Amino acid sequence: MTTQTGITRLIVSPQRFLNRWFGKYDFSFVFWIGFILILLLLIGLPSYWLVLRSLMQVNESGFTLSNYIEVLTNPRFRQAALNSLILATGTGVLSILIGVPLAWATTRTNMPLRGLIRILLLGAFSMPTFLGGIAWILLAAPTSGWLNRVFVELTGTEKGPLDVYTMLGAIFVVGIYSFQYVFLMVSSALEFVSSELEDAATVLGAGTLATTFRITLPLVLPAIISGFILSFLEAIALFGSPTLILIPARINIVTTEIWQQFQYPSNVELASAFSICLVVLTAALLLLQRRLLARKGYTTLTGKAGRKRLIDLGYWKWIFLAFCLLVATLSLFLPVYVLLRTALSKSWGRPLDASNLTLAWFEDVLFKQPFTSVAIQNTLVYAAGAATFAMLVGIAIAYIVNRKLVRFYQVLGFLPMLPLAIPGIVIAVGIFSAYSRPPLVM
Template identity: 25%
Template structure:
């Protein structure tokens, strides 16, 4: 019989440590956050990872209908699609030229957006600019609007009969714009710049507010000119925020479809997103899979650059215990010049595009500003000469069907994404096993690496046919809602994680001591405390979903038409008045939803993006 001393001999220590490790593992596995994390990993693994894997496999497998042309049975391995995209006689048309156009446009959009956005962010964050609080909100309105809103406004003004088939405002007034102004890379770049400036303002303004005054003041005392102080002190400290804005712009421009489609297609100017769309429309899913895989690689590369450089730039820390006074710099005589510039930016990025679209819907002849030319027929009329859309926008059943589909599908997806984002944040902040939270964060972040139209192709490749107990979902509202939820998880999960990290364990542990179960604690304590953060996590997916086109243009069918796809259908048919009117409705819904969320729940759009 062993004595107490014998039981505690060193030879028994490893066994005790093993039992202690096993005990901790069992406790960790039984923790509600671990169980919830495992469930969420399985769900998102199927909704996010599986479609991407299915798409990538489609680039190496013979598709149905291609077996005769390729000479191999459907489903067998092949390099045909790889060779067609990269080495065939049409490679330059279907891949290399669109790739060059995409990269050049994206890089140019980064330069122009930063060149305008960073000075505006400085005016809003560091100066006594009149009305800067109002402008801080007003100048992010372009983010709430579809990017192709600006494209439709541009064509309304600048299109010509030589390419567009109908006169624009300028041509009606006697001036015919040249083709390179009406369509092609220049207008696309201008639209990208206006749409992406809010990203720069949102991401750089907060960094501007944290700049310590003592560094710039020291340079001023030493007689360093203002231009050198900005170049050697301010800009290096802003490098992380500028780099984040740049990678975000690159990823957004990479997958932007509507602008390139409206302004590029008439001039035969193609980018990867429009080429991908044309591949799907011409029944070439294998080619589409290869192009989508390239877009995924480019998106992943931009995020890798962001993470790698930001990790190395921790030395640019700007928040310290001293020197952070944040005093507004007086502009003096330059105040009203700066104010005029900001007003001009707001006018060209918000007032002018929306004004042009609204006016275009009440004019019989574009650009003729006479009372006799104004009409409400395109809003309220009957028996209009637009075949298939012969009623006015507000009395047309197709409009209301698309509006209802947009509101309920995007609403359900936004609420689900917000709730799931908070649950992801709960797992990341509470799960005893770190690998659970790390895995979940990586999986939910994956859609950020995949441009919207490429992710739509991935989901189509998985859900177009029945797989096991999961039926074919193509053409159903369920597929659109699922895809919207998955696509918005990067932002929703980051917002949820940021909020949950700031919530202490004390309220939940107190309720647990009193016998409250996990569901009760989540329902009565965690979610009520985080209601404002939840509203912010819902707001961003809602705004993004209402205006989203790249994600749904491939998946929507006549029975699941949304306002965005309805507008693009009207554009294809040449019904400019109706298309512009539908876009105006989209803008109203997005702005109204944002205003209600901010008014009722103090939801902040910038917190969703910043997270």
């Protein structure tokens, strides 16, 4: 109990905590500098090793730009970069097309079951995209997919219409697990938009559609753009689900190319150069976002607290409800069903009847596999530790930036966004670069 009290005092009031142990000296600046150094270490160290290793010659001493020249001139690498841009852009556009209507319907209209829809969409957000990719392979594989087999049985055709092993299939799978970024940001922004401007537009003769596109959505444009950026970065940084879908289709993307550079014979220098190019690309996108949003102001000024009025959609509310349920089915119900159906089947290709039901797979995973319990424990410890650490550092940095405690607070506010531009596999390259080979002696 004493430890918890001390930690609570340290977070809530660092100066009071330090005064208790060191007297009436102002140590708060040292406390904040410590968090700044932690942030710089977390971001700067992998970046330093990436840059250093990308400039090294393979199996030789000295520096060179040949790795960057190879990345920029090799047609295979250029095609992989183009494929990643197509995947990320398609995912961002799909996220807007799904997330914005859902956010508007659940926050500004009288659509039924708004609370339930929000819970279902957030439930889909909790499903890892890797599991979603596996589920949709089971659902939409060209010959063995469950949806294709149902279509063949119903129509008598030889082949179903769905093929997840395409770029469109990858965009769809990644998009239905990334649109929640747009949904969350836009719905939160819409909660703070007053209905007064919408009422004024209605009095002047504007319809619901015109008011939405000319008044409501422009006010939440920063949230829409931010959601697009997050969805874009999520797609361009993903490795698991795009690898499962695109490698069988012989479509390479940046993350799979970086991974392939670690296959024998490994080329860490080339992988580092490729990673730096990816970081520069996505960091430039973040800077572009800031420039676009800095040109206009998006603050709504009123003389009193804003009122909230739900828009009556009439019979259209049922159409929006059907759209919301369709999205929930594609992102949550169908994937969970097919995963559960496969896990409970002796043979997943056979019908799910009494003779095909089994719990043997759960017994094998939970009790017979020697590393399952250890893996679950490690995952929980790693997740809880990472979340706690990120929360403490994030709160401290946000406090420093908002209170303008240091001169370079604007730069400090941009630095936490950079990890969004650094895929996990790129960070792994940086760590591998630091420990796989002694650094050059300068």
